[in-house]
Amino acid sequence: MDHDKDGILGKNDLRATWDSLGRLVAEKELDEMVNEASGPINFTQLLTLFAKRMSGGSDDDDVVIAAFKTFDDEGKIDSERLKHALMTWGDVFTLKEVDEAYDAMDIDDKGMIDTQKLIAMLTSSAEEEDGGEAA
Known part of the structure; x- marks a missing residue:
């Protein structure tokens, strides 16, 4: 770009x-x-913009955590169930947007996403990810 x-x-x-x-x-x-x-x-700012765009804006961490906890089943989230929800309700995602988001997630061979890892990924700030360096 x-x-x-x-x-x-x-x-x-x-x-x-x-x-x-x-x-x-x-x-x-x-x-x-x-x-x-x-x-x-710059690159960090671009990632921040993408994250905001994909999430529909900035939500408080507790809102993000509560949203994904509703999909939690013994520490795992069924990726197909989550995909259906993302493509059906609220600010609807396209299949391409879901696929792009899933590329950033660890999904096991059974199609399950580790709930805590996903929440940690979604609630960490750009500053934490790049080691706190000034952009």
């Missing part, structure tokens, strides 16, 4: 990315995308 290879995603990088996907994007849309970030869009 970083077409000019400067380590920061800017408006021209976003335009080039959308162009490569065959979609023309209005100047206003590009401005809105860039302004969605709280600062320059």
Whole structure:
């Protein structure tokens, strides 16, 4: 996505990315995308934006924990049951979005997700993940 290879995603990088996907994007849309970030869009900021977009915004950790505990069965979550819920209720996910989220999860050979690992992954902040370094 970083077409000019400067380590920061800017408006021209976003335009080039959308162009490569065959979609023309209005100047206003590009401005809105860039302004969605709280600062320059480096890799950490991009991950934070993706996480917010996929979760529908920032929820308090206790809300995230309670939501996933409803799927918990003896420390495991059935991935097919969760996929059905994600694609059926609330802010509905597409199959592609579910697949992308599942790529980041550890799913065992029985299709089960470790509840605690999933909750830990979803509730950790970008600062914790990158060792607290300033972006």
